Amino acid sequence: MPKTRPVVSVENVVASASVEQKMDLNEITRTFPNVEYHPDQFPGLVFRLTTPKTATLIFTSGKMVCTGSKSEKMARLAVKTVVDRLRAGGIKVERDAIVEIQNIVASINLGGRIHLEQAARTLPRSMYEPEQFPGLIHRMLDPKTVILLFSSGKLVCTGAKKEPDVFRSVNNLHAMLEEKDLMLYS
Amino acid sequence: MPKTRPVVSVENVVASASVEQKMDLNEITRTFPNVEYHPDQFPGLVFRLTTPKTATLIFTSGKMVCTGSKSEKMARLAVKTVVDRLRAGGIKVERDAIVEIQNIVASINLGGRIHLEQAARTLPRSMYEPEQFPGLIHRMLDPKTVILLFSSGKLVCTGAKKEPDVFRSVNNLHAMLEEKDLMLYS
DNA sequence: TATCTTTATAAATCGCTATATAAATACTGA
């Protein structure tokens, strides 16, 4: 049995948003010289914030993608801040953005080593090709997430749309690893 | 002043050798299926030993290059073992190999951190381009060796032909670093 | 209709970067 509880840390939250109006990216580029906009390379403009430390992609459609937040709440705050900044810079933005969380990435430490070779044989929906990537890739059905397992006992959980789903995924997997005796605590 | 003595470890010894006679590398390949011989790629045959864990290149000229030993003595033993193995396999080898040590590589831990930026400015014959390689490359004149310095306080000394030269090189450099106050002990 | 572009993020591993050194080939450049 485990000596420690899994230590979970949300590392990145991806949110999509929309202000429901056309945006003039060239105008934004002129008012905010620090943004990155290379339409030949990618259609989105990159708007970075220091706090919360995020990068928000803004498209001509008024849709946005915000990445880098450490929580759902911070992602919403980041989008709000971007819109406020645009307005403060004289860019007309009629309504506040509607934000939807699209992906939550978390790192986890189970506190013991995982026998990956064995796990690859016993865990369903697993992919393990150590010469290609050192982690075992496991697709969980409920919640629908993907977990990368490393021999060190550390995990990466991605694909969750709600924070509780990260915890449920980790608990499900941890129980499974315990049950099948795939963990080694030292 | 240093709290610890440098910890020196010889990591690799390269020796050249010769049995002073032509060798039939195809014959060796037939008798020892585990050797590697791809004349289109490289003219030398690779003969590996488990103890001492080494790789010896054998050329048609009868000359050899032995790498991987942890000491001068082990390098000589490795070459002797290769020749004995050849003879045991029915390969005629008239005389014992004449061995010459060509290079000794050692890793060193000074036990304190090195201020590389500063060292690059004060040490003569130094090259430091961190974006290309994280170590500072210092060419020592006497003994004629090359020392790689890392911020961690670890070194790599290469180019020595005698083990005492490794120690002399390390002591010279250590004294120099102390003198110019480039070390930080914590 | 796919896949690529870009952004962020963790995990751990590989292959580069650089150093010396011998050997014997092939190759390129003046």
Next chain:
DNA sequence: TCAGTATTTATATAGCGATTTATAAAGATA
């Protein structure tokens, strides 16, 4: 033709940039 460079082997050191996963957005390309 001659001088360089590349090939291969081992070895420590330590940075960097892939590798993989999910996810949205809007263009381009196939």
